[in-house]
Amino acid sequence: MSELPTGETPRPPRRKRYSGKNPRNFEDKYKEHAPEKYPETVAKVLASGKTPAGSHVPIMVEESLKALKLSPGMTGIDATLGHGGHALRILEQIQPGGKLLGLDVDPIEQPRTEARIRAAGFDETTFEAVRSNYAGLTKVLAARQLEGVDFIYADLGCSSMQFDDPTRGFSFKHQGPLDMRMNPQRGLSASEWIERTKPEKFTIALEEHADEPRAGRLSEALAGRVFKSTVEFANAIRSSMPGLDPDTIDLTVRRVFQAVRI
Template sequence: MKDQDRNDRESLEEIQAETTVSKNQTEQKQHKRRVRYKGTHPRSYQEKYKELQPEKYPETIEKVIQKGGTPVGMHISICVKEILDFLQIQPGQKGLDATLGYGGHTKEMLKCLQGQGHLYALDVDPIESVKTKERLEKAGYGEEILTIRQMNFADIDQIAREAGPFDFVLADLGVSSMQIDNPERGFTYKKEGPLDLRLNPQKGVSAAERLKEVTEEELAGMLWENSDEPYAEEIAVTVMEKLRKGEPVETTIQLQKAIEEALSFLPEREQKEAVKKSCQRTFQALRIDVNSEFEVLYAFMEKLPAALAPGGRVAILTFHSGEDRIVKKAFKELKRAGIYSEIAQDVIRPSAEECTRNSRARSTKMRWAVRAKE
């Protein structure tokens, strides 16, 4: 009987030991270590966790900036001094940041208000606007001084009816660095990701779907009109030929490879630089198309005067010739009509020092206007 009891106890202990081992193995499988920061130049988006957490790793962030780079997941605001010098924001005023983005410009304008007045901010991106709101709240800017709305700035008339007219307005066009850096958004040919390019991925169709809708002629026209692409026809022919054969053009790299193939007729010594520039222009053209960026800008420029208080000031940053032409023409026409009392006679550009510190500032142009006093 004693032998039986001893055998039973040993069997029970073996079962318990096996259960513990199994449990430990399960926990080990479930637990995943953070991706290590590989060397001094981690390549993948996930590996750059230090840059993605600027509040925890300020030294890493400063090193990246000092080298002329933009930390992943961040956006370095451009022409801040020039914007603030022109807007002349005073405590107690009411303003609008029509393109919130990372919130860098917003934060500087809020500082000028000194806790008096109110700033409204718009952003169509449901992913980044939430992050920016949390970031600004932690910095001490709550709803008593700042109101953030997920809206397209083409709807400036709606926010103006509710909160305007505004003493100052800022619009920083284009895409933010944190959108470009995230491969899941598909804004750059340099990283593998879905060919999406939507500022609001919850609405509309992706760039990959858009390519399936257009004809060869329409694609060539899009590339030429939206980005002055000199090889628009060659790229359109190659992309459409791939789609007709059933070959996918659904990722950023697949489109990049198609552009490389389209430009393979160029001399070898010219190909690398030509492909790079054509990729930049092609992605720009598709982004403008899927987000209806020119239509949105036209609507904004048309509704803008009614949203400004008499004597109100507006500054607009553009990043390519198509945007700048629309802004310049609208300001000039409305100046002649007496709607604006003053407009920028010459385009304002970032300083050489700023361009060295932030390479993404190089293509920036700033224009401004002052609403006539009634």
């Protein structure tokens, strides 16, 4: 690196240029990668009732806080930290003296959320981000010599950031690898799971996780096959139901993706 004259601060790297008015590829979508730097855009999207890409709007915040009956000094668990929307509101209410452990399995989003929570003023004495499945909660507590906590909060499912990032492969709306793992470092990708799954088991997944009425027919067409991308899988679902109207086909694609995600 070249030396800078004393007193000069290095310039931040220039943003990558893309052709056209708006970035097309997810990696070029600078606002999605750092929504906190664009508060006006975020406010505009929120006011329209939508979720700004790259972030997550927490649901039922007031109802959740009321049910938790929080007070200063409490120690508790957010078992599904996500974007940290609930965690931040919980943290405000358990200070002074309180501590929150925020669990999540997602190694990509969790460090970003931890950084946001630190930037909001919560240090290690008030908040700890823990990479763990909530199934391992007893181990997390034992490792910290905690015999119990005052509350455990969980907001189950996927986060909007996971859906928005095409490289995670959660959504049929974006071209990406058919992955769908909340922790891409562990377990089978969706693509591997579909390839290894027999039609009978695939049918059960479609029925139990998505109430899919055409489970048998779809399983015969899809189970055991190799689909590398989200779009390839979505197209295979569509073409296995010739003659159905577009709305029914669209709903079926959504249900099959939901079942495989679960």
